[in-house]
Amino acid sequence: MGAISANRIKFSKPNLRAVEKRINQGGFSKELYIYDADSHLAVRAKPNQSYAESVFCLYARIRPRGAAKSKMYKRQIMKVGDARNAEISLAHLRKRADSLFLEIQEGRDPKQLALEEQAKQEAEKQLVGAKRALRDMIYGTPMDNGEDRMRDGFIAERRPSKRYQKEIKDKSNSLLFDLLDEPLYSMTPERVKVVYLNMVPKGQTQLNNAMRILRSIWNWAQSKYDDSGLFVRNPVSRAMKQLGININRTNRRSVRLDETEFGTYLRSVLNLRHHDHTSALRNGRDALLFMLFSGVRLMGTMTLRMADIDLERSQFTIIKKGGEPATLPLNSVTEAIVKNRQGHLPADVEYLFPGVSCRGHYWDTKAVRKIVQEETGIAVTNHDLRRTYKTIGAELAINHILIDELCCHAREGVNAHYIHPSMSALRDASQRIADYILEGAGFDLVVELLEQW
Secondary structure, three states: OOEOOOOEEOOOHHHHHHHHHHHHOOOOOOOEEEEEOOOOEEEEEOOOOOOOOOEEEEEEEEOOOOOOOOEEEEEEEEEHHHHHHOOOOHHHHHHHHHHHHHHHHOOOOHHHHHHHHHHHHHHHHHHHHHOOEHHHHHHOOEOOOOOOEOOOOHHHHHOOOHHHHHHHHHHHHHOOHHHOOOEHHHOOHHHHHHHHHHHHHHOHHHHHHHHHHHHHHHHHHHHHOHHHOOOOOOHHHHHHHHHOOOOOOOOOOOOOOOHHHHHHHHHHHHHHHHOOOOHHHHHHHHHHHHHHHHOOOHHHHHOOEHHHEEOOOOEEEEEOOOOOEEEEEOOHHHHHHHHHHHHHOOOOOOEOOEOHHHOOEOOOOHHHHHHHHHHHOOOOOHHHHHHHHHHHHHHOOOOHHHHHHHOOOOOOOOOHHHOOOOHHHHHHHHHHHHHHHHHHHOOOHHHHHHHOO
């Protein structure tokens, strides 16, 4: 083949035909480069690959301008088969290899320049995302159709619970409305302070909650767009520090139903069915009773599915605040509520507390709680009922581990995960709490509940 060295030959038609024959006959057992003696052109041959599938390429050691050391560069120019079909001459291929060699040597590596341009475009694209308004940071960038949004917002990426999503929406629309269309990165402590002070009359506890949400969204954006340099110090934290306000400290409610109020409250809840016969009031009646006698949170109660209730085992499964399932016992009251509703609701209903026309689930007990408060003067929230349940458990000296399990509260300590109370132990504890409330009510709640739908 007119070889000058083992792998270096003068590229000519006769010599390349010899190379072609050797490649097609399987003359190479590993990847090999055959160099042109008169240029920086080479042919890359691989095992089990025909000559037409081989590649003309640059293969040379180059030290770019300004670099301390040289390194080997391998850059594909064209497949041999493509060059042959296009009738490209060796002279043209040599010229392309030599030109590429000089460009790299001068610091103008086309591949590197392309990577830098791509990185620049990505940075510009990221910068556009980093400069979005608060609304788009929360819900995602609007798509061209104006209706849907991309999944690049706080809610889509952090995947908060439905309850937290609702809270974000409510607080954004009521307390953070003035900030929704402003770029998040440009918010200053002064701007946050103005919004905070203007909204104080609407309630400081809820406003502090809104500020915690805004702070979380800003921290998420800082992490997401870390390379942009736009998010340096959280304006919410700085604003609250300047105002001397600790938004992490909340005045926790201590309200609970007193035992002297059991009868009055429960009688009023039962009488909700006499106001009208809408499903909303029946939902509200039974939801209040279920929360009081089970200790389950509002959303755990509202989203309880019929399929997750096992009457044979007297237990039900809810989704906890963190998104994990939890199986809890039914006591005599909660079991009566379930049987009563299953006996009167359509057979194909999905939720124990269905929404209007049985679509979705019931959402809140605000309307029925208002009726009960006006009748009795007893103002308790959904969570006050849960607090009542847990407090009674403590007053009855029920083991705190059982109470925490019933209320789906995380237990602390390195050995907490070793203790798993049985369902029978949990059921006994729940029944003791239910019996205490029933005794304080002074009438047979279960009998009266089942008397009239």
